Amino acid sequence: MPQKNALYVVATPIGNLSDISLRALEILEKVDVIAAEHPQNSKHLLAKHSIHTKLISLHQHNEAAMCEKISALLASGKNVALVTDAGTPGISDPGAILVKHIRSHDYPVIPIPGATAAVCALSAAGIVNPHFLFYGFLPTKSGLRKRELTALQSHTYTLVFYEAPHRIVESITDMIDIFGSKREITIARELTKLFETFHSGTLESSLSWLQSDANQQKGEFVLLVSGTEIADQSEIDDQAKHTLQCLLSELPLKQAVKLTADITRKNKNALYQLALQLKTTDT
Helix, strand or coil, X not given: CCCCCCEEEECECCCCCCCCCHHHHHHHHHCCEEEECCHHHHHHHHHHCCCCCEEEECCCCCHHHHHHHHHHHHHCXXXXXXXXXXXXXXXXXXXXHHHHHHXXXXXXXXXXXXXXXXXXXXXXXXXXXXXXXXXXXXXXXXXXXXXXXXXXXXXXXXXXXXXXXXXXHHHXXXXXXXXXCCCEEEEEECCCCCCCEEEEEEHHHHHHHHHHCHHXXXXXXXXXXXXXXXXXXXXXXXXXXXXXXXXXXXXXXXXXXXXXXXXXXXXXXXXXXHHHHHHHHHC
């Protein structure tokens, strides 16, 4: 039986409605109330499993306002399950504000684990690098998106993004501008659904693949982008390092790296990583 005065954070399927744990079904059936991102969407899942628990709406536009209402339910001895349309609440979905509020009032918050699109994609992509950074959705405007991608440019671990169908081509185009055309990407589309697709290749070839078939631009996307290769800094001699340090004291990092590479003819990636180290040491 669910614990009284507790908030249950329940992961739900990202596509196939059978992808839900027995524990999750038990909680959804036996709690007093389910707070759902869109109750009409959640009704399909509940109906499949003959669950008739009361639903209330909690989404990104009313989450802050609903915190007090749900706190009052817990204070009265009720228990509440939190679900979103798909996947794990709070992971690029509503839920974090509510969880923070409930925890601050010392009520139990109990996770019921399950599907997450990012981990689902990683598990089937065959990416050997054991380290990854989950970013979620990039900004919708190209200028802001490129700024965020630039900040991620030097990371060596796999970068995990979510993207909407109407922005997929624009986002990969911006990635080519910032990361270069040869970075590897795995595009995971419509995971656990009828048209589930995995495609791997360079950013350039993957963009061409998307543009050649409009059907591949439909659905929900997880993008797994390879990190930058670790550059060998052994070739950077004292003179190149000194040049870089002098330029860093007067210029922005990227400009200092470019000029140092032009002057010394040393590897730009290695200089960039050295510049990051020097900046970190200075701070």
